[in-house]
Amino acid sequence: MTLFYELRKHGKLAAKRNPMYDKNRFGKYAMYAMAAFWAGYLIFFGTTFAFAFDTNSMEPYHIMNSGLIFILALDFILRFPLQKTPTQEVKPYLLLPVKRNTVIDFLLIRSGLSSYNFFWLFLFVPFAIITLPKFFGIWGVITYCTGIWLLMVFNNYWFLLCRTLIGERLWWICLPVLVYGGIAAGLLIPDKSPIGDFFINLGEGYIKGNLLAFVGTLVAIIILWFINRKMMAGLVYDELNKVEDTKVNASEYKFFEKYGEVGEYMRLELKMLLRNKVCKNSLRMVIIVVVAFSLILGFTDIYDGTGMKNFITVYNFAIFGILFLLQIMSYEGNYIDGLMSRKESIYSLLRAKYMLYSIGILLPLILSIPAMVMGKIEVLTAFSWAIFTIGFIYFCLFQMAVYNTKTVPLNVKLAGRQNTGTGLQNLISFATFGIPLLLYAVLKMTIGETATAWMLLAIGLVFILTSRFWLKNVYDRFMKRRYKNMEGFRDSRQQ
Incomplete structure (x- = not known):
């Protein structure tokens, strides 16, 4: 236990010594405010469900428990954009009499005790306080909420297993697809679903403090713990010993040569995305999510509400940029000294990134065609969001690019330093979704939907046509801070 405390202390000290720590206090406070907003949102829903589910046919907690599987599935999906694979810099501790598995155990404990696993209690605690005391007293509220937390911990380790496997081999996406496909079949095909009955009984077992319900959940958590522990131990060993995949894409992308220096940097960016483990896995995950959202939006009625349609459309167009441009120059921090040795190479790199990610918008635009054909999205709306995103x-x-000073490793995922986003990065990430949607809602109420689409299109075109000017401005500001930024990249670079 003392060792776990020391590892936690070292992690906090490493975060405080991060070059970006003192620069983004406002962003961190904004993130806390955002978390408080969503907590209030869940409290509102928990209170509403408590009264809405109060029918004569079933008790409210039975209705809520029958839907636990849907909440777990939603939690699993939300973890992809919100939760990263936990990391721990292992190498320094291997020089000490510390077992590698002990460090991995700490990593898994930290993941299980993550504040995210407590967040759903903002929904369940008010629901339980309203519906349970009249039958089971305060003790029933405590045991029920404890059981829900254990389910979220189980879901955390299940997500961690799937995310890690998918990161290593893309075909592991079949594992969650088969699991949730089987659950959907179990819910829809039989007249009386055994899965719904199972979760009703499990939730009631938590409420009554049934030892079997708690022991069964703990056993499932322990099984997933050991599977994750075994898998991570092998992956950490490969990373520490630089065991790499020998299959390399031999393409040199020579069609970029005709674009001169900018073309060379476009080729460099494409190689970085397709050859390095961290970038390649992030690209795979975002393509999977975008394809899934596009298919759901085009061929189902789940997200037919105007707000959700706009959110998914903005998400599909913006996520590629957010994933890689939010950490712009951080990947280049691994070789920033070489880039700085040539005059204006950073400006060419910025132009290459802008061109490449602008071309990348074609993928979500093509994937939105089924939704346009089905009448879910207007053609003008889709094109306006695409242009607005590029602009x-x-x-x-x-x-x-001006403010990032932390190097992000290209191939180390588990044995590297904690790679949590800075407050400013998180704030920009949320603003990227929030501001366009808020702007769209305000404009739609004032000038109408068609005029709003044209307005977004015009705003995007203005920024696209002036891209050379503002990219040059970004470059000039970066060069004024170049020594400070390079110092940060060197200090945070993993040896």
Whole structure:
């Protein structure tokens, strides 16, 4: 236990010594405010469900428990954009009499005790306080909420297993697809679903403090713990010993040569995305999510509400940029000294990134065609969001090139330093979704939907046509801070 405390202390000290720590206090406070907002949102829903589910046919907690599987599935999906694979810099501790598995155990404990696993209690605690005391007293509220927390911990380790496997081999995406496909079949095909009955009984077992319900959940958590422990131990060993995949894409992308120096940097960016483990896995995950959202939006009625349609459309167009441009120059921090040795190479790199990620917008635009054909999205709306993303949203994201000073490793995922986003990065990430949606809602109420689409299109075009000017401005500001930024990149670079 003393060792776990020391590792936790070292992690906090490493975060405080991060070059970006003192620069983004406002962003961190904004993130706390955002978390408080969503907590209040869940409290509102928990209170509403408590009264809405009060029917004569079933008790409210039975109705809530029958839907636990849907909450767990939603929690699993939300973890992809919100939760990263936990990391721990292992190498320094191997020089001491510390077992590698002990460090991995600490990593898994930290993941299980993450504040995210407590967040759903903002929904369940008010629901339980309203519905349970009249039958089971305060003790029933405590045991029920404890059981829900254990389910979220189980879901955490299940997500960690799937995310890690998918990161290593893309075909592991079949594992959650088969699991949730089987659950959907179990819910829809039989007249009376055994899965719904199982969760009703499990929730009631938590409420009554049934030892079997708690022991069964703990056993499931322990099984997933050991599977994750075994898998991570092998992956950490490969990373520490630099065991790499020998299959390399031999393409040199020679069609970029005709674009001169900018083409060379476009080729460099493409190689970085397709050859390095961290970038390649992030690209895979975002493509999977975008394809899934596009298919759901185009062929189902789940997200037919105007707000959700706009959110998914903005998400599909902006996520590629957010994932890579939010950390712009952080990947280049691994070789920033070489880039700085040539005059204006950073400006060419910025132009290459802008061109490449602008071309990348074609993928979500093509994937939105089924939704346009089915009448879910207007053609003008889809094109306006695409142009607005390339213009205004990318303009905002490229400003991070001036302020990012932390190197992000290209191939180390588990054995590296903690790679948590800074407060400013998180704030920009949320603003990238929030501001366009708020702007769309305000404009739609004032000038109508068609005029709003044209307005977004015009705003995007203005920023696209002036891209050379604001990219040059980003470059000039970066060069004024170059020594400070290079010092940060060197200090945070993993040896």
